[in-house]
Amino acid sequence: MSSVAELALASSGLTKQFRGGQLAVDAIDLAVPTGSVYGFLGPNGSGKTTTIRMLLGLIQPTSGSHDVLGLPMPAGQAHALPLVGSLVEGPAFYPHLSGRANLARLDAADRTANPATMPGRIERALDRVGLLGAADKRYRAYSLGMKQRLAIATSLLRQRRLVILDEPTNGLDPQGTREVRSLIREVAADGTTVFVSSHLLAEVEQICSHVGVMRTGKLVYQGPLADLRGQARLLVRTPQPEQAAHLLRELGLTGVSHAGLEVSADLGPMLPEVINERLVRAGVPVAGLETPRRSLEEEFVELTGEGFDVD
Amino acid sequence: MSTESKSVAGNPVNGQAATEAAGAPPGGVSRAPASTWPPADTSAGDRPRQHRLDESRAGRRGPVPSWSRLFISELRLVFGRPRNLALLGVLAAVPIFFGIVFRLAISAPTGPNGGPAFLNQLAGNGVFLALVVLTLLLLLLLPLAIAVISGDSIAGEASLGTLRCLLAVPAGRTRLLSVKYAVIAVFCLAACLLDTVISLIMGLILFHTGPVTLLSGTTVSLWAGIGRVLLVTAYVAIALMAAGAIGLAASTLTQHPVGAIAGLLVVIIGSEIADQVPQLSAIHSYLPTHFWLSWDGLFRAPIDWSGVEHGLLSFAVYGVIFVSIAWAKFTSADVTS
Numbered sequence: 001m002s003s004v005a006e007l008a009l010a011s012s013g014l015t016k017q018f019r020g021g022q023l024a025v026d027a028i029d030l031a032v033p034t035g036s037v038y039g040f041l042g043p044n045g046s047g048k049t050t051t052i053r054m055l056l057g058l059i060q061p062t063s064g065s066h067d068v069l070g071l072p073m074p075a076g077q078a079h080a081l082p083l084v085g086s087l088v089e090g091p092a093f094y095p096h097l098s099g100r101a102n103l104a105r106l107d108a109a110d111r112t113a114n115p116a117t118m119p120g121r122i123e124r125a126l127d128r129v130g131l132l133g134a135a136d137k138r139y140r141a142y143s144l145g146m147k148q149r150l151a152i153a154t155s156l157l158r159q160r161r162l163v164i165l166d167e168p169t170n171g172l173d174p175q176g177t178r179e180v181r182s183l184i185r186e187v188a189a190d191g192t193t194v195f196v197s198s199h200l201l202a203e204v205e206q207i208c209s210h211v212g213v214m215r216t217g218k219l220v221y222q223g224p225l226a227d228l229r230g231q232a233r234l235l236v237r238t239p240q241p242e243q244a245a246h247l248l249r250e251l252g253l254t255g256v257s258h259a260g261l262e263v264s265a266d267l268g269p270m271l272p273e274v275i276n277e278r279l280v281r282a283g284v285p286v287a288g289l290e291t292p293r294r295s296l297e298e299e300f301v302e303l304t305g306e307g308f309d310v311d
Numbered sequence: 312m313s314t315e316s317k318s319v320a321g322n323p324v325n326g327q328a329a330t331e332a333a334g335a336p337p338g339g340v341s342r343a344p345a346s347t348w349p350p351a352d353t354s355a356g357d358r359p360r361q362h363r364l365d366e367s368r369a370g371r372r373g374p375v376p377s378w379s380r381l382f383i384s385e386l387r388l389v390f391g392r393p394r395n396l397a398l399l400g401v402l403a404a405v406p407i408f409f410g411i412v413f414r415l416a417i418s419a420p421t422g423p424n425g426g427p428a429f430l431n432q433l434a435g436n437g438v439f440l441a442l443v444v445l446t447l448l449l450l451l452l453l454p455l456a457i458a459v460i461s462g463d464s465i466a467g468e469a470s471l472g473t474l475r476c477l478l479a480v481p482a483g484r485t486r487l488l489s490v491k492y493a494v495i496a497v498f499c500l501a502a503c504l505l506d507t508v509i510s511l512i513m514g515l516i517l518f519h520t521g522p523v524t525l526l527s528g529t530t531v532s533l534w535a536g537i538g539r540v541l542l543v544t545a546y547v548a549i550a551l552m553a554a555g556a557i558g559l560a561a562s563t564l565t566q567h568p569v570g571a572i573a574g575l576l577v578v579i580i581g582s583e584i585a586d587q588v589p590q591l592s593a594i595h596s597y598l599p600t601h602f603w604l605s606w607d608g609l610f611r612a613p614i615d616w617s618g619v620e621h622g623l624l625s626f627a628v629y630g631v632i633f634v635s636i637a638w639a640k641f642t643s644a645d646v647t648s
Contacts, residue, residue, distance in 0.1 A: 053475070053645075053646070053647070056475075056478075056479045057478070057479075057481065058475050058478055058479065058645070058646040058647075059645035059646060059647060060643070060645060077481055078481065078483065081479065081480065081481040082480070082481070084479075086479045088475050088476070088479060089472075089475070090472070091472075092471055092472025092473050092475065092476055093471070093473060093476075094388065094471065094473060095471075096391075096392060096393060097388075104384070105384055105388065106476060106477070106480055108380050108381050108383070108384035109381055109384070109477045109480045109481075109482035109487070110480045110481075110482075111377040111482075111483065111486070112377075115380060154476065
C-alpha cells in the first residue's frame, strides 16, 4: 500500500447500467489528484450522483474498478471510507432527533471514531457550519439551508483526507453559498482533497483547481481548470466559409465548425497570424479574425449540449 | 515500524484522542476560533499521512466495542422514537384494560355456564392474567408492533435517506443489519416482558393470588408459577423474533416501510387463517404461527417440553432462513434511495 496515493480518487472504465437497461455511467476514468479541489460538472441526469454512489460503495459498478485514497474498492472500504467525508444527494437525517443527536448517530456508526472525543468533535463541526445555535432543535424544524449545513457538518466530524460533496450549495441563500465556498477553501487548505459536484459554474470557477465534465454518463472532459479555460478559439469571418473550414482542418485544427460566414476552431498551439497568412495565400478572403477566450459557461455548454433535454 | 506508530496501533483510542483532543478539548470550542479548527492539522501535517490511515485501521480494534456502540445508538433510536413509544404504551394499556374488564366480569352474576373457563382460573389465581393477555395480544397487537419495528428497520432508513449516510460512514452492511436484528429481538423481548410484568401486577392487585394450580392438576408455589409465566413470556418473545426476521427480510426488499410492515402482517394473518383450515393440515406444522400458542406444556408437571421444542425448532428455522435472505439481499443491494 503506497503511503500517499497520487490520486485521491481513481477509476478505470467505471460503468453502471441500471436494471432497466439505462446506462447511467459509461466507462469513466476519473483521476482526482490528491490535494486538488475537483469540480464534477454536468447537467442534471448526467450521472454525477450515480458516480458518487459508486465511489462510496452504495451501488455496485456493472464493470470497471476504482480506488479511493489509493485503496482498491470495495475491498478497502472499511479502511478508506472513514477518511472520506461525504454528502450524497441532499441532506438526510432523522426528523425527530436534534442536529446534535443526528451527528452522534452517524458517529456511532463509524467503527473508527473515538466516542470519548465525540462531543467536542460534534461541537466543532456544528460551529464550522454555523449551526451551534440550532444544535438542539429537532431536525424537523430546520430550514432547507440548515439541513444542508448539517449535512456538510457530517463530513467535518473527523479529520478527513477526502471530502465528497454532492451539490453542497443546493437550497442555500447567497450568503450560505459564500460560506460553503469559504468552508471548502478552508478544508482544502488543510490538504484535504475536495471532490464537489455541481451544476453551478460560477461556484466551480471560483474554488476548483480541476474539473471533470459529465454528459449523458460519459466523462467528456477532465483536467486542470486552467487548461479548460485556456483553450482559445479561433474565429474567422469570411465569405468562403466552406473553403476556410476545409483549410483549417488541413492545418490540423480541431473542433472546426462553421455557421453563416463564421468559421471557428480550437486554436491549439498554432499562432493566429500564421493561420491568417495560410488562409490568404490559399485565396480565402479573410474579413476578420479573432481569438476569443471563452468563459467556462461557454465551454460547459459546448461539452454538455445546449438544451434542457435529458438525453 | 516506528515507536510512535506502535503506540498508535497498540492503543488506538488514546492515540486518536490525543490527536483530536490535543488542540481543542471538548467544551473548549468557544475558546478556539472556528477558523483555526482543526488544530490537529498542525500535528497531523508533520506526521506522515500513513499514520492517519493506520490509526483508523487500528481503531477498528475488533468488532465488539464498535458493534455495541452502534447497538446502543440503535436502541436509543428505536426506543426513543415517539411512534414506538406509543406502541409500547398501547401494549402496556392492554393488561390494565383487560384486568379491569375481567374483574368486573367475574363480579357480575354469571349465567348457568359460568362464563369462559379461563375466567374461573383467573378468579382462582391472578397469575393467569399474564397468559390470557399474551394470548389475546398475539392475535393482533404484538404481531402489529413487531411488524412496525422490523418492517421499518431497513426500509425506514432507506425512505429517510439515512441509509446512504450510514453506509457511506461506513457503518458496514453486515454490522448494520446485525445491529438492526438485535434491536428487533430486544424489542420483542421488551414488549412481551412489559405485558407480563404489568399483567402480573394487575393480577396481584385485582385477583386472588397464591399457589398456582397447573393444567395437570398439580399445585406449585406462587413463585414457581410466576417463573413458568416468565418461561412462557420468553417463548412468545422468541416466536416474535422469528416473525421479526421475516419483517427484516421484507424490509430489505423495499424502500417503503409501509410495504414491509404490510408484508409481514399479510404473512402472519395468512398463516393464522391457513392454520384454521383443516384441508391444509398437511402444512400446518410448517406455518410460521403454528406453534405460537404451543406453550401449554410449560403448565404441566412435569413440564412437557415437546410442544415447546417443536416451536423453538420452527422459530429457529424461520429465523435463520429469513435473516439469511435479509443478509444476502442487503449486502448486495444497490442503495439508490
